[in-house]
Amino acid sequence: MKIKIKKEKLVMTITIAIACFTLMLVMFMQFKVVRQTDITAIESMRESELRIELANWQEKYDELNEKHQEITQKISEYQEEKESDEKTANLLEKELEEINKLLGKTDVQGQGIQIILTDKSYTDSSDGENSEPIYDEDLLVIVNQLFEAGAEAISINDQRIVAMSDIVLLDSSIIKVNGQRLLSPYVIKAIGNQEYLKSAVMGKGGRGAELSELGYGVDVEESDKILIEKYDGTFGTKYIN
Numbered sequence: 001m002k003i004k005i006k007k008e009k010l011v012m013t014i015t016i017a018i019a020c021f022t023l024m025l026v027m028f029m030q031f032k033v034v035r036q037t038d039i040t041a042i043e044s045m046r047e048s049e050l051r052i053e054l055a056n057w058q059e060k061y062d063e064l065n066e067k068h069q070e071i072t073q074k075i076s077e078y079q080e081e082k083e084s085d086e087k088t089a090n091l092l093e094k095e096l097e098e099i100n101k102l103l104g105k106t107d108v109q110g111q112g113i114q115i116i117l118t119d120k121s122y123t124d125s126s127d128g129e130n131s132e133p134i135y136d137e138d139l140l141v142i143v144n145q146l147f148e149a150g151a152e153a154i155s156i157n158d159q160r161i162v163a164m165s166d167i168v169l170l171d172s173s174i175i176k177v178n179g180q181r182l183l184s185p186y187v188i189k190a191i192g193n194q195e196y197l198k199s200a201v202m203g204k205g206g207r208g209a210e211l212s213e214l215g216y217g218v219d220v221e222e223s224d225k226i227l228i229e230k231y232d233g234t235f236g237t238k239y240i241n
Helices: 002-035 039-043 047-081 085-103 136-148 194-202 207-213
Strands: 108-118 120-124 128-132 153-156 167-169 175-177 180-182 186-191 217-228
Touching: 108 136, 108 194, 108 207, 136 153, 136 167, 136 175, 136 186, 136 194, 136 207, 153 217, 186 217, 194 207, 194 217, 207 217
Parallel strands: none
Antiparallel strands: 108 186, 108 217, 120 128, 153 186, 167 175, 175 180
């Protein structure tokens, strides 16, 4: 029991140290912002330009000040919680859960959209019935458009898309995602604002709209219970020491 308490206190101490280091970094950034101001350039500005410049610096300062207050509040919370090892452990556990959500290591559910993409079918006078497949580039563009529209989680055929994910074309009809071979139809799920997500893919310039115009099957459904499974792969690095 004593060993467990000492371990939790060590984790708490390290966490507080990291928060303090971050606070010092924010303060350093504030000083750097002030030092980088070119006095000569300001003196040569017209009044309207100077006001715009000052407004921009004020906005940057406000952002840094807000971050400073957040970190200060965080440190205060840790100092209050350190009186109880159990509360500290719970606090760290909740933060770990949030980190796992961001990394895609937990199943998540929420409102969003589901996109079903199918290959283009056509009839050739010499070869008969043929099809034009969905390519890896199509999936990559759609995934990027969804993330840009604020998607908080995305999967393709239940393969969670994370920073380490790969979307690679193996041959004319097989695409590999996270090392898994996938075939059409491709079911893309995304959690986020339904209107934004749908507009990003099916609006002007959206790859879904372009594929639909070319004759590919593109079906978009909205749902308040989009379930996206966790990423089952491992996170690792080859070159970071």
